[in-house]
Amino acid sequence: MKFPRTRMRRLRSDDFIRRLTAESSLSPNDLLWPLFVHDGNKSSPVPAMAEVFRLCADDLWRQAERALILGIPAVALFPVIPPENKTPQGEEALNDNGLIPRLIGEMKKKFPELGVMADVALDPYTSHGHDGVRDDKGRVLNDETVEILARQATVLAVAGADIVAPSDMMDGRIAAVRDALEAAGLNNTKILSYAAKYASVYYGPFRDAVGSTGSLGGKDKRGYQMNPANRKEAIAEMRLDLDEGADMLLVKPGLPYLDIISDAANAFEAPILAYQVSGEYAMLNAAGEAGCFDKNAAMMKSLLAFKRAGACAVLSYFAPQAAALLRN
Numbered sequence: 001m002k003f004p005r006t007r008m009r010r011l012r013s014d015d016f017i018r019r020l021t022a023e024s025s026l027s028p029n030d031l032l033w034p035l036f037v038h039d040g041n042k043s044s045p046v047p048a049m050a051e052v053f054r055l056c057a058d059d060l061w062r063q064a065e066r067a068l069i070l071g072i073p074a075v076a077l078f079p080v081i082p083p084e085n086k087t088p089q090g091e092e093a094l095n096d097n098g099l100i101p102r103l104i105g106e107m108k109k110k111f112p113e114l115g116v117m118a119d120v121a122l123d124p125y126t127s128h129g130h131d132g133v134r135d136d137k138g139r140v141l142n143d144e145t146v147e148i149l150a151r152q153a154t155v156l157a158v159a160g161a162d163i164v165a166p167s168d169m170m171d172g173r174i175a176a177v178r179d180a181l182e183a184a185g186l187n188n189t190k191i192l193s194y195a196a197k198y199a200s201v202y203y204g205p206f207r208d209a210v211g212s213t214g215s216l217g218g219k220d221k222r223g224y225q226m227n228p229a230n231r232k233e234a235i236a237e238m239r240l241d242l243d244e245g246a247d248m249l250l251v252k253p254g255l256p257y258l259d260i261i262s263d264a265a266n267a268f269e270a271p272i273l274a275y276q277v278s279g280e281y282a283m284l285n286a287a288g289e290a291g292c293f294d295k296n297a298a299m300m301k302s303l304l305a306f307k308r309a310g311a312c313a314v315l316s317y318f319a320p321q322a323a324a325l326l327r328n
Ligand code: PBG
Pocket: 119, 121, 122, 123, 131, 167, 168, 202, 203, 204, 205, 206, 207, 221, 276, 277, 278, 279
């Protein structure tokens, strides 16, 4: 049917009909909130990330309470490890009395209903800033790293992590993590695999936050993170991780990779999550502050785009701001 019998604008004329015919929507339930934590007794601001802090324990409890009040289902914890505790093998990652296991344990006691996710990767713990251990030529070793990651995931799950999230991009790590969890009797721990994680300049503010920028010393992670030119390869990565036992898949970065989210949502039944990473957060804030647009409107639009593309949830540093707006 052609114009004028079909007028696409009819369904855009008023607020009620726009709401009634919306194909996607955003709710606090769609948000997973990444938080940086450190061992200090005072929180310190993260450069380039307005309103984001490396939290001390007391402030972490405050933010956890805030998450519950705002209806955010879960938080993800990222550690800031002091340089003196970093080693080439990242041994601190296996310390069951380390920062993250201690905080997870306390968190699950204080706020049992708040989901807690923990990253599985060695970069916060290695003196060279890579996600795994290296050979003498500086190449990241796959199988040796996978063995350590499986132990790290077990430490995190024993401490009480509801979701473990391997973000390292080694081959075969999901199977190793799943087997280790089952062997330890941890059959309800969920694995969110960072399945399609691209090598990206957008991780800059995060690396500054956890102090791995300096450790990396100008080196990049292209030897294990995906090539931004590739699309089909993401499907191969995701299929492998599902076969290996992942419960959920993640695409990262977020907004520049909506095509990958869409492909994934069409190809798999498993929940697809997106990570709106630190650089995306910084960009939107910077443009908002420069007066280019209304920051809140841009934030809400960016988050809705993930839902439209097919993501079931989004990791975002905007989680509390967005949830607060959604509740009003
Ligand atoms: C590390 C990890 C990174 C992020 C999450 N986990 C950085 C990296 O791979 O170098 C980035 C998140 C962000 O930029 O917000 N395994």
